[in-house]
Structure formats: C-alpha cells, structure tokens
Amino acid sequence: xxxxxxxxxxxxxxxxxxxxxxxxxxxxxxxxxxxxxxxxxxxxxxxxxxxxxxxxxxxxxxxxxxxxxxxxxxxxxxxxxxxxxxxxxxxxxxxxxxxxxxxxxxxxxxxxxxxxxxxxxxxxxxxxxxxxxxxxxxxxxxxxxxxxxxxxxxxxxxxxxxxxxxxxxxxxxxxxxxxxxxxxxxxxxxxxxxxxxxxxxxxxxxxxxxxxxxxxxxxxxxxxxxxxxxxxxxxxxxxxxxxxxxxxxxxxxxxxxxxxxxxxxx
Numbered sequence: 001x002x003x004x005x006x007x008x009x010x011x012x013x014x015x016x017x018x019x020x021x022x023x024x025x026x027x028x029x030x031x032x033x034x035x036x037x038x039x040x041x042x043x044x045x046x047x048x049x050x051x052x053x054x055x056x057x058x059x060x061x062x063x064x065x066x067x068x069x070x071x072x073x074x075x076x077x078x079x080x081x082x083x084x085x086x087x088x089x090x091x092x093x094x095x096x097x098x099x100x101x102x103x104x105x106x107x108x109x110x111x112x113x114x115x116x117x118x119x120x121x122x123x124x125x126x127x128x129x130x131x132x133x134x135x136x137x138x139x140x141x142x143x144x145x146x147x148x149x150x151x152x153x154x155x156x157x158x159x160x161x162x163x164x165x166x167x168x169x170x171x172x173x174x175x176x177x178x179x180x181x182x183x184x185x186x187x188x189x190x191x192x193x194x195x196x197x198x199x200x201x202x203x204x205x206x207x208x209x210x211x212x213x214x215x216x217x218x219x220x221x222x223x224x225x226x227x228x229x230x231x232x233x234x235x236x237x238x239x240x241x242x243x244x245x246x247x248x249x250x251x252x253x254x255x256x257x258x259x260x261x262x263x264x265x266x
Contacts, residue, residue: 006066093179
C-alpha cells in the first residue's frame with residue numbers, strides 16, 4: 001500500500017526524492033501481492049537501478065509498512081530494539097542494557113580512562129534505577145526531571161575523547177531511550193524477547209539449521225508452542241496430548257483462550 005506512512009518510511013530511509021515523487025504520481029496505490037508490486041516497480045524503472053540504498057528494497061519495505069498501517073496494525077505499538085536498523089519503524093524505543101554495554105565494552109588504556117568509564121557507568125545504572133521507579137509511579141514532574149538529568153549525564157565531558165564521543169552518540173538517541181517517559185508500559189530492555197529467541201538460537205547451533213522450508217516452519221511452530229506453554233504455566237506435553245486426544249491426558253483449551261485471558265483488563 002502506498003500512503004503517507006509508506007512515503008514517510010521511504011524518506012526516512014533515504015530513498016531519493018525523485019523516486020518517491022514517481023511512486024506518488026501513479027494512480028495505483030494498492031497491490032495484491034509481491035508480483036504485482038514488482039511489476040509496478042519494473043514499469044517505473046526502479047528494478048534497473050544499481051545504487052545504494054537499494055531502491056527496490058527500501059520502496060518495498062515502505063509499501064509493506066504502509067499496508068501494516070492501513071490495516072491499523074501496530075498503530076499504537078512501541079517497537080523496542082537493540083538499535084538494529086530493521087526494527088526502526090513506527091514508535092521506536094531503545095534497550096538500555098545494549099546502550100550501557102557500549103560504555104562497558106569501551107577499551108581503556110590509562111587509569112584516568114578507567115576512572116571515567118567507571119564513573120559514567122555508575123551514573124547510567126543509577127539513572128536506570130530511577131527509570132524503573134518512574135515506570136511504577138509516572139508523573140509529568142518526574143519525567144521533566146529525568147529528561148534534564150539525562151542531558152547532564154550524556155552531555156558531560158570526561159576528558160576521555162572516545163567516551164565523550166560515545167556519550168554524544170547516545171544523547172542523539174534521547175527520544176528513543178526515553179520513550180518510557182511517555183509510555184511507561186514500555187520495557188527498558190530487550191531481555192524478554194532475547195530470552196524468547198534463545199531456544200531457537202541454541203537449536204540452530206546444535207543442528208546447524210534446517211534443510212527445507214517445511215523443516216524451518218515445523219521448528220518455529222513447535223518452539224513457539226513450547227515457549228508459549230511455558231509462559232502460561234502449561235506443560236507442553238499436556239497441551240500436545242490434549243490436542244491429539246491421547247488417553248489419560250488432561251484437557252487443555254486452545255492457547256489463544258489463555259492468552260486472551262491474560263490480556264483482558266482486570
């Protein structure tokens with residue numbers, strides 16, 4: 001779908017203005033599938049361009065995001081990430097653990113460097129504790145104070161040039177690191193999603209991946225079932241036994257019923 005959300009994505013990801021204008025000038029704005037979309041891009045000459053960024057990729061990502069928004073999916077969602085570019089869509093927030101890790105992993109060569117690094121890490125973790133407290137009891141006054149405190153931490157000059165550059169870079173991400181001040185329900189880190197994917201990564205390391213699309217789909221489905229059952233406090237074998245009507249197994253309802261029960265307001 002080509003709409004305002006799609007074109008905003010394309011501009012944000014540096015698709016040339018001339019190409020965006022060419023797409024916007026066409027009467028067709030909706031495409032039923034990938035083939036119809038690529039045929040449209042080919043007719044406009046985008047597929048023949050060999051430039052960076054890849055115009056087909058950026059335009060396609062933009063059109064997909066436009067479709068997501070047109071269906072009102074993720075309309076009010078916050079996307080929390082470790083700053084990987086593919087997740088920088090919509091209302092975007094950044095993980096504090098990954099941000100602090102940049103400071104932690106910084107190479108130091110003198111006692112002054114190490115002292116500056118230790119001091120800044122302490123300030124960051126103290127600030128992180130304050131953000132955790134804010135999530136429990138948010139207020140406009142506390143939000144303003146935390147924004148000012150953020151500036152004092154990340155605009156400081158330590159005398160350690162590499163650290164100062166890193167702090168400046170983190171300060172540029174202020175809006176995304178402080179999304180929690182506007183949306184207190186936003187987690188401060190990606191540990192939850194990283195834990196969700198850990199079993200998949202472990203399996204991939206052990207088996208070196210799958211050999212077919214069917215194998216991949218099967219792996220993902222069963223790992224997803226196991227993780228969802230674990231979160232709901234249901235033994236996955238009980239769930240499978242109930243679905244397959246095995247003798248002696250307890251009756252387990254379809255998982256969506258339990259998930260909806262968890263999501264229902266008290």
